[in-house]
Amino acid sequence: MPNFSIGVDLGGTNLRIAAVEEQGSLLEKISLGTRVTLGRDHVINDMCDAVQHLTAKYKDLATLEGIGIGVPGIIDMRTGMIRESPNLPGWADSPVRSEIEKRLGTRVILDNDANVAAFGEKWLGAARNFDDVAMLTLGTGVGGGIVLDGRIWHGMVGMAGEFGHITVEPEGQLCGCGNRGCLEQYASATAVVRMAHEAIANGEAVELAAAASNNPEFSAKAVYNLAIQGDESARRIFRHVGRSLGIVLAALVNSLNLPIYVIGGGVSSAWDAFSPSIFEELRQRSMVYAATAPSDPLSDATGASAKVDPGAGRKTIITRALLGSDAGLYGAARLPMVAR
Secondary structure, eight states: OOOEEEEEEEOSSEEEEEEEETTSOEEEEEEEEOOGGGOHHHHHHHHHHHHHHHHHHHTTTSOEEEEEEEESSEEETTTTEEEEOTTSTTOTTBOHHHHHHHHHOSOEEEEEHHHHHHHHHHHHSTTTTOSOEEEEEESSSEEEEEEETTEEOOOSSSOTTOGGGSBSSTTOOBOTTSOBSBTHHHHSHHHHHHHHHHHHHTTOOHHHHHHHHHOTTOOHHHHHHHHHTTOHHHHHHHHHHHHHHHHHHHHHHHHHOOSEEEEESGGGGGHHHHHHHHHHHHHHHOHHHHHHOOSSHHHHHTTGGGGOOTTSSOOOEEEEOSSGGGHHHHHHHHHHHHOO
């Protein structure tokens, strides 16, 4: 049996731990709730207990390479400290890596959750035939990660890939980062729900209003369901999502000229509702994309990119992620394998 490592996806709601062998086969996955209200030590205890369970189960069959952990927030890559994590209150400026290494007695690598999701898609997902990829993750917020020459690009202090805070509306919605008009305010699940409530308040969305009044947990998925049923107000919201993504992707294509850009996260399940607007915007805003676009970008975007020969045609691929919520788990597990 090949060596294995353990990947951890540490979110504000869910904590998932997986043992993955070095060829990419999933050995076992454990899913828990992240009990953040009980404090950092309690969450770390839950994580370490699950890691020790998996380590004990497979250690006689293969050698453990290490532990990789994806965390939502800003990581000091040199020290392994979490500098800031809005989804993990009380974790700021904490030496998480050293604490976990002491408890487990093995190497631990921390990285941003969007970075490891991009790494997972590069290893086993939509970008597996490419050494260079940028990924946008559309969830409660909008994250991003860049892989260059097969390795995560962290930038100077580990903060590269903050695509969610690129401005798409200069005087737009106030963002939690202090800026106005960030992509996060127009392409996240939170943004979709906000725009739906704005449309309802304006009296222009009868079906949305009905859906919201009948569902106390009215969500981006509910808006998407109306969009695919043809409701114009819901479709308009997803056109706005696509336009905003297109603006940012055009800037990335013009700046980076990478072969592939991947869209993941929960909101990516609404791909058919917003992707036409992405490609319309891209062709208008990026001469690089216009010169390198596939003849049928929507076809490539539905999975064909995984089969594309990276040396054939030299086209710019914009596509959906393939690994879903497991991208971060696989990417985190991959970290110790490439840090030998």
